[in-house]
Amino acid sequence: NAGVMQNPRHLVRRRGQEARLRCSPMKGHSHVYWYRQLPEEGLKFMVYLQKENIIDESGMPKERFSAEFPKEGPSILRIQQVVRGDSAAYFCASSPKYYRENAGGPSSGELFFGEGSRLTVL
Amino acid sequence: AQSVTQPDIHITVSEGASLELRCNYSYGATPYLFWYVQSPGQGLQLLLKYFSGDTLVQGIKGFEAEFKRSQSSFNLRKPSVHWSDAAEYFCAVGDTGGGNKLTFGTGTQLKVEL
Numbered sequence: 369n370a371g372v373m374q375n376p377r378h379l380v381r382r383r384g385q386e387a388r389l390r391c392s393p394m395k396g397h398s399h400v401y402w403y404r405q406l407p408e409e410g411l412k413f414m415v416y417l418q419k420e421n422i423i424d425e426s427g428m429p430k431e432r433f434s435a436e437f438p439k440e441g442p443s444i445l446r447i448q449q450v451v452r453g454d455s456a457a458y459f460c461a462s463s464p465k466y467y468r469e470n471a472g473g474p475s476s477g478e479l480f481f482g483e484g485s486r487l488t489v490l
Numbered sequence: 491a492q493s494v495t496q497p498d499i500h501i502t503v504s505e506g507a508s509l510e511l512r513c514n515y516s517y518g519a520t521p522y523l524f525w526y527v528q529s530p531g532q533g534l535q536l537l538l539k540y541f542s543g544d545t546l547v548q549g550i551k552g553f554e555a556e557f558k559r560s561q562s563s564f565n566l567r568k569p570s571v572h573w574s575d576a577a578e579y580f581c582a583v584g585d586t587g588g589g590n591k592l593t594f595g596t597g598t599q600l601k602v603e604l
Contacts, residue, residue, distance in 0.1 A: 372533070399590065410496075410580055410594040411534075424591060459533060463590045478524070479590055481533035 372482035373442075374460050380488045387447040387454070389485040395463030399423075400443040400480060402435055405457040417443060450489045457484045492517045492583045496595035503571050504603045511566040511598050512582030522584030523564040524592065525555055529577045537579075540564065551575070576602045597600075 381387050393400050395454040399418055403411040416424040428435065432450075435437035437443040447454055461479035493516045503509055515521055522541050526534040538549025545557040555566045564581060578599050582592040 401591065403594075408596075410494075410596040411592075412593055413593065416591055461534075478536055478539060479592060481526075481535070483531075483533040 372460055372462050372480050374458075374482035374485050376485060377483065378486050378488070380490060381450050383451055384449050385490075387450050387487055389419050389445040389447075389458050389460075389487070390442040391445070391460030391462075391482060392442040393436065393460075394480050396462055397462035397480070399463045400437050401461040401463070402445050403459045405459060405484070407456075411459060414445070426439075447487075450487070452489045455489045457486045459484045464487055492521070492593050494581050494583050494593055494595035496579075496581055496598050499596070500599045500601065502600045502601040502603060505573050506570050509566075509568045509571045509575070509600070511579050511581075511600070513564045513566065513595060514562050515564060515581070515583045516562065517583055520559075520593065523555075523557060524581045524582040524584065525549065525553070525564075525566050526594075527551075527577050528580065528581060528597075534580065537566070571600075571602055573602045573604055576600055 372394055375390050379459055382440040391400060401416050404414055405411045413427040414430050415435045419437055420439050432448045434446045459481055461481045463479050495514045497512055524539045525537040527537050528534045535554050538547045538555055540547045540557045552567050553566060556566055557564050567602050571582045578597045581595045585591040
C-alpha cells in the first residue's frame with residue numbers, strides 16, 4: 369500500500385511531555401502538509417513542507433510546535449510541553465511536486481491524506 | 491483571505507432520498523474547490539474537485555457538485571443516498587497562488603436513516 373502513512377495512530381501524553389507524530393508521504397510525493405482537527409471543527413492548516421524546507425508555517429502556533437521533513441525519513445510534527453488543548457487529530461497529507469503551467473495556472477491541487485494521529489493529553 | 495462556510499452542521503436523510511450539502515466560499519479569484527469525505531476514525535478521501543471548465547463536476551460514489559460563481563457556492567449532491575454514505579463531508583477551497591494548501595469548512599455530518 370503506497371498511501372500516506374502516519375504513526376502512531378493514537379498517542380496519549382501527560383501535560384508537559386513531548387509528542388512526536390510521524391508522516392511518510394505517498395511514494396513520489398515531495399510535498400507534505402500537516403492539519404489539525406479539533407473536536408467539532410474542520411481541519412485547520414498548520415504547515416507545508418518540502419524536503420528540508422518549510423514553505424508555509426502560517427498555521428503553526430508560535431510556541432511549542434515545530435515540523436521538519438528531512439532529506440531522508442518521514443516528516444515529523446513535534447509538540448513540546450503538551451497541554452490539554454493540544455488534544456486533537458493531526459492529519460498529514462502529501463501531494464506530488466507542485467508546478468505551474470503558467471502564471472496562475474492550475475496545479476493538481478489534490479491532497480492525499482493519511483488516517484491521522486489522535487493525540488490525547490491527560 | 492479565503493474561507494469556506496458549510497451552514498449545515500448535521501443533516502439526516504432517509505436511505506434512497508436525494509441529498510444536497512451546501513458550501514459557500516470566499517475567494518478573490520476563480521477558486522479551486524474540493525469535497526472530501528471522512529468516515530469515523532479515518533482520514534479524508536477526495537470525492538471530487540473543480541478547477542475550471544464545466545461547472546457540473548462528477549465524482550466518485552455517485553456524487554456530483556455544481557460550481558455557481560454568482561452564488562459563490564459549490565453544493566454537493568447525490569440523487570439517492572445509501573446507508574454507507576453516512577460520514578462527515580468537508581468542502582475546501584484551494585490556494586491558487588502557490589502550493590496546494592486547502593482551507594476547509596467545518597464539515598457537515600450526514601446521518602442516513604434506514
